[in-house]
Amino acid sequence: MKLLNLDITRIAHDTFRIAGSKVIYTDPYKVSKSDEADIVVLSHEHFDHLSVDDLKKVCFPGTTIVASPLCKEGLAGVKVKDIHYIDPGGKHKVGSVEIEALPAYNINKFREPGHPFHPKGEKRLGFLIRMDGTTVYYAGDADFIPEMKSIRCDIALLPVSGTYVMTAEEAAEAAAAINPKIAVPMHYGAIVGSEADAQKFKALVKNCQVEIV
Numbered sequence: 580m581k582l583l584n585l586d587i588t589r590i591a592h593d594t595f596r597i598a599g600s601k602v603i604y605t606d607p608y609k610v611s612k613s614d615e616a617d618i619v620v621l622s623h624e625h626f627d628h629l630s631v632d633d634l635k636k637v638c639f640p641g642t643t644i645v646a647s648p649l650c651k652e653g654l655a656g657v658k659v660k661d662i663h664y665i666d667p668g669g670k671h672k673v674g675s676v677e678i679e680a681l682p683a684y685n686i687n688k689f690r691e692p693g694h695p696f697h698p699k700g701e702k703r704l705g706f707l708i709r710m711d712g713t714t715v716y717y718a719g720d721a722d723f724i725p726e727m728k729s730i731r732c733d734i735a736l737l738p739v740s741g742t743y744v745m746t747a748e749e750a751a752e753a754a755a756a757i758n759p760k761i762a763v764p765m766h767y768g769a770i771v772g773s774e775a776d777a778q779k780f781k782a783l784v785k786n787c788q789v790e791i792v
Contacts, residue, residue: 580792582734582761583713589792592627592769593719595736599711601676605736606719607633609769615639618673621646621654622683622719623703627770629653643673647680647704666702677709682726683719688743696743697721707732716757720744720766723753735759739780740772747776751783761788 591609685695716732738744
C-alpha cells in the first residue's frame with residue numbers, strides 16, 4: 580500500500596516491507612517469498628523477530644542488517660554485506676537512509692509478577708527510519724512507554740495485540756501521543772491477537788489516519 584511516498588506491505592506479525600529508494604524489512608518472520616532487502620532492522624532476539632530461516636529469504640550479499648546487540652548470537656552464521664549493532668539512542672546511516680534506535684520495553688506485561696516479558700534496559704529496540712523525506716516509527720515489542728511522547732514521525736507502526744505488547748486501547752493512546760499522519764497496527768495474527776484487535780485500534784484512534792495493511 581502506498582503510504583505517503585513509501586510502499587508499505589505488512590507480511591505477517593511485525594514484518595513490514597518498506598520500499599522507497601531502498602527496500603527495508605523489519606523483523607522478518609513468516610516471509611512467504613524471496614526478496615532482496617537493502618536493509619533489515621532487527622528489534623531483538625526472540626524467535627518471532629530474529630528468524631534465520633526468514634532472513635535467508637530476504638538477505639543477499641548487498642544487505643545491511645541493523646540490530647539490537649541481543650541478536651549477536653543468533654546472527655553468528657548469517658552472511659550479508661554488513662551487520663551493525665546499535666544501542667537505544669544510537670544512529671546508523673545506510674546510503675541516504677537514517678536509522679535511529681529507540682528503547683522498546685514493557686511496563687505492565689509480565690511473564691510472572693515483577694518480571695516483564697521485555698524488561699527496560701535490556702537493549703530491545705524500536706526504530707525511527709528516515710527515507711525519502713518520510714520518517715517511519717517501528718515500535719518493536721513495547722508498551723505505551725514514556726519515550727513515545729517525544730517521538731515525531733509521519734507513519735507509526737504500533738503493536739495492538741496485548742499479552743506481550745500494547746493492547747489496542749493502549750496503542751490508541753500511543754497514537755494520540757505520537758500524533759503521526761498515519762498509524763498502522765501490527766503484532767497480531769501470528770502469535771497472539773487477531774484482525775479484531777487491528778479493527779478495534781482503528782475505531783479508537785481519532786487523531787490520525789489508520790491503515791490496516
